[in-house]
Amino acid sequence: MPNYILPDFEVERRDDRCIRCRVCERQCANEVHSYDEENDVMLADELKCVGCHRCVALCPTRALKIVKYSGTFRENANWSNQSILEIYKQAESGGVLLSSMGTPNPCPVYFDKILINASQVTNPSIDPLREPMETRVFLGKRPQNIERDETGKLNNNLPPQLELSVPIMFSAMSYGSISYNAHESLARAATELGIYYNTGEGGLHEDFYKYGPNTIVQVASGRFGVHKGYLDVAAAIEIKMGQGAKPGIGGHLPGEKITEDVSRARMIPVGTDAISPAPHHDIYSIEDLRQLVYSLKEATEYKKPVIVKVAAVHNIAAIASGIARSGADIIAIDGFRGGTGAAPTRIRDNVGIPIELALASVDKRLRDEGIRGNVSLVVAGSIRNSADVVKAIALGADACYIGTAALIALGCHLCRTCHLGKCNWGIATQRPDLVKRLNPEIGYKRLVNLVTAWQHEIKELLGGMGINSIEALRGNRLMLRGVGLNEKELEILGIKHAGE
Amino acid sequence: MKLVEGRVRIPSGCAISGIISRDRRKFTGERIVESMKVMRERSNGLGGGFAAYGIYPKYKDSYALHIFYNDSNAKRECEAFLNEHFEIDEASELPTRKIPEITDEPLIWRYFALPRPSRLAASQLDEREYTARCVFAINARIDGAYVFSSGKNMGVFKAVGYPEDVGRFYMLDEYEGYMFIGHGRYPTNTPGWWGGAHPFSLLDFAVVHNGEISSYDANRRFIEMFGYRCALMTDTEVITYILDYLIRHVGLTLEESASVIAAPFWSSIAKKPPEERERLTYLRTMFPSLLVTGPFSIIFCFEGGMMALNDRLKLRSMVTAEKGDMVYVASEECAIRAVEPDAENLRYPSGGEPVIVTLNGGKDNA
Numbered sequence A: 001m002p003n004y005i006l007p008d009f010e011v012e013r014r015d016d017r018c019i020r021c022r023v024c025e026r027q028c029a030n031e032v033h034s035y036d037e038e039n040d041v042m043l044a045d046e047l048k049c050v051g052c053h054r055c056v057a058l059c060p061t062r063a064l065k066i067v068k069y070s071g072t073f074r075e076n077a078n079w080s081n082q083s084i085l086e087i088y089k090q091a092e093s094g095g096v097l098l099s100s101m102g103t104p105n106p107c108p109v110y111f112d113k114i115l116i117n118a119s120q121v122t123n124p125s126i127d128p129l130r131e132p133m134e135t136r137v138f139l140g141k142r143p144q145n146i147e148r149d150e151t152g153k154l155n156n157n158l159p160p161q162l163e164l165s166v167p168i169m170f171s172a173m174s175y176g177s178i179s180y181n182a183h184e185s186l187a188r189a190a191t192e193l194g195i196y197y198n199t200g201e202g203g204l205h206e207d208f209y210k211y212g213p214n215t216i217v218q219v220a221s222g223r224f225g226v227h228k229g230y231l232d233v234a235a236a237i238e239i240k241m242g243q244g245a246k247p248g249i250g251g252h253l254p255g256e257k258i259t260e261d262v263s264r265a266r267m268i269p270v271g272t273d274a275i276s277p278a279p280h281h282d283i284y285s286i287e288d289l290r291q292l293v294y295s296l297k298e299a300t301e302y303k304k305p306v307i308v309k310v311a312a313v314h315n316i317a318a319i320a321s322g323i324a325r326s327g328a329d330i331i332a333i334d335g336f337r338g339g340t341g342a343a344p345t346r347i348r349d350n351v352g353i354p355i356e357l358a359l360a361s362v363d364k365r366l367r368d369e370g371i372r373g374n375v376s377l378v379v380a381g382s383i384r385n386s387a388d389v390v391k392a393i394a395l396g397a398d399a400c401y402i403g404t405a406a407l408i409a410l411g412c413h414l415c416r417t418c419h420l421g422k423c424n425w426g427i428a429t430q431r432p433d434l435v436k437r438l439n440p441e442i443g444y445k446r447l448v449n450l451v452t453a454w455q456h457e458i459k460e461l462l463g464g465m466g467i468n469s470i471e472a473l474r475g476n477r478l479m480l481r482g483v484g485l486n487e488k489e490l491e492i493l494g495i496k497h498a499g500e
Numbered sequence B: 001m002k003l004v005e006g007r008v009r010i011p012s013g014c015a016i017s018g019i020i021s022r023d024r025r026k027f028t029g030e031r032i033v034e035s036m037k038v039m040r041e042r043s044n045g046l047g048g049g050f051a052a053y054g055i056y057p058k059y060k061d062s063y064a065l066h067i068f069y070n071d072s073n074a075k076r077e078c079e080a081f082l083n084e085h086f087e088i089d090e091a092s093e094l095p096t097r098k099i100p101e102i103t104d105e106p107l108i109w110r111y112f113a114l115p116r117p118s119r120l121a122a123s124q125l126d127e128r129e130y131t132a133r134c135v136f137a138i139n140a141r142i143d144g145a146y147v148f149s150s151g152k153n154m155g156v157f158k159a160v161g162y163p164e165d166v167g168r169f170y171m172l173d174e175y176e177g178y179m180f181i182g183h184g185r186y187p188t189n190t191p192g193w194w195g196g197a198h199p200f201s202l203l204d205f206a207v208v209h210n211g212e213i214s215s216y217d218a219n220r221r222f223i224e225m226f227g228y229r230c231a232l233m234t235d236t237e238v239i240t241y242i243l244d245y246l247i248r249h250v251g252l253t254l255e256e257s258a259s260v261i262a263a264p265f266w267s268s269i270a271k272k273p274p275e276e277r278e279r280l281t282y283l284r285t286m287f288p289s290l291l292v293t294g295p296f297s298i299i300f301c302f303e304g305g306m307m308a309l310n311d312r313l314k315l316r317s318m319v320t321a322e323k324g325d326m327v328y329v330a331s332e333e334c335a336i337r338a339v340e341p342d343a344e345n346l347r348y349p350s351g352g353e354p355v356i357v358t359l360n361g362g363k364d365n366a
């Protein structure tokens, strides 16, 4: 069948710089570069290039540049190049289009239209270098009442809590979808930082049991790798009901990625596709969810908080309120712009709602119902920097999950081809030669650096607002103002417009 | 348009002062007025007020409701509501003295009232909660009526003006009580409304506050889950509700409440002995959204005494002193010296350290 596909990129190689060392050829798992011995020249098959910049970063003479393909179809404001190419692909394959990472489409990013306050005159800003500035948070359920013993002393009647040194956690990314070395980097960084990472739905490699106190284990619809030891070793258990990048559908890890090790962690045979069904087949309603929450609590003797993770969809406020009453300790909401290892493109780009709106309406609903204090709220779905964290908390979140940002810290260049399994940065791959490119010793330090840097920035922003504990920022929407938002958007976000 | 409390948030700087006789010896309101007078610099004439305890011995078992009315319509509507929900022993205009410094006064009325037993029983609430909810209902629903004092054997007196003028206007020299607090306000806007002056009060709780808290909206949105409505958008209002919630609903002691709203830093908690560490960790984990940040000094009064508290960084001044059974708290030492030149045991409590003064022979808590 004819192939009409155009390349996405052009490889520009400066011949005056190229020394024919063939590093680019060896580094490219997509086999873009090759060497023509006869003519002593480096060649490039641009159709294969995914724009991961591995060759650019490693070329010793900086001879390479990857640029956007400059060829174009006849200009058409309705039919973009992308739309046309997707049709070619589907006409050729007859299949569903697959994509990775969060949607690249220009959808509104409300975080960018929200500005943060600072103190002037009427109250002092606080210098985090001179005064204590607290970023510690506890996640978990809070009882309605206090209890005292006969002497009047307060009893500690708090259910299990997660203690975070800073309100940031690494979100669910399974071993299988990402590499052993990526997992090790996340686990070690979480331990060093005093936060948590999340196993995703791929089970837990036995080597990582030692990071258990900083591990959240996931129980998803495929129930891969779930057994007593897995639950026992964790600090918390997350029931994955949905994911922001692909609400309403399950997961599919192709057989090629089910290596020996991955198969052991997932408890499925080597080489078989790991398919997570769209729903949990034992959860068709809220009362079923309640049963699973309590089964997991029973299994772990009520010693661990249970998180329920859902995708941000239209009716999220009511859903979250249902979850809050299901016994869950923590609700995690993953927004429309959230990342993924693989998702059908149409779903990723068209289903769900932005996290800012979901968060604002959930926080408000839980408050209207008087139950916001009973559960913690964690949000995900494209938290890109410390300002996003601060805005999310001021809108009402207790903490944020970061996924893509953590991978970028590990070297991910957002080429969005994780689903191909040939990640040149050793992250979204199981090929041993590629995996070893990510050194967990360096990887974990980069993650620690990233979160530490964000923590400093959060402290600066807090200090500017005259706040010295992140707790006093939670839901503090007066600290936010919108710019360029309409009345309805402001109403949903519960913030005023700048100047008001 | 005047900027009215409740429609905008108006930050202020302030002066506060409090005087209590632990032996319940009565003295007149003149002293608190004198004490406030020397801190005139800290106010700008846009709000002053007082709370006085033990002033209505004749009606000590009735709720003394002080109400501002914009006009006689509001009064008529409010009185209908009152008659429906309360048995009223006495209704009269609150005595005032015409002085040139205080103008534009609303109608100011006082009622001594008790919940109607049938209504109270039907509501399944205790008497205090019933009264509190009636106060909320009037303030939220009856346009032009505002209950600014609702405790037993105590009263709040406030107005737009300098504190000493407000004291003269309300003839505070003619009231005798065992505890008084005063407040002078320095708002950054022009509140045109008397209800916006301080103290802020609910039942027998009254609060005066100096500061601008940075946690305001986090606190407000949390406390509003429990039926409070922060209609004035002032710090004092939200702090009063937080204390009312923690003390009256949750059942915390004053000291525990102080450890919630001005919680010690985690780094200080780590240095405490194990039992104390556990207690403080519990309180911070249980009530994180009631932590109050930003500068404040407050005096919180209840029938049995008062608590003075600074924010945990001590970003606002506050001094305490004693003389015999008298205890004094004020923004500045001069405010104490003005009424008690021989004051002893002068102290500057550290940030987050509550100073709790209770009546001798009374209960230890609010």
Ligand code: SF4
Pocket: A013, A017, A018, A019, A020, A021, A022, A023, A024, A025, A042, A058, A059, A060, A061, A062, A063, A064
């Ligand atoms: S890595 Fe750079 S210098 Fe080496 S062959 Fe490739 S383009 Fe040439």
Ligand code: SF4
Pocket: A052, A100, A101, A407, A411, A412, A413, A414, A415, A416, A417, A418, A419, A422, A423, A424, A425, A426, A427, A428
């Ligand atoms: S993880 Fe690897 S494959 Fe996925 S976007 Fe990043 S660089 Fe590309």
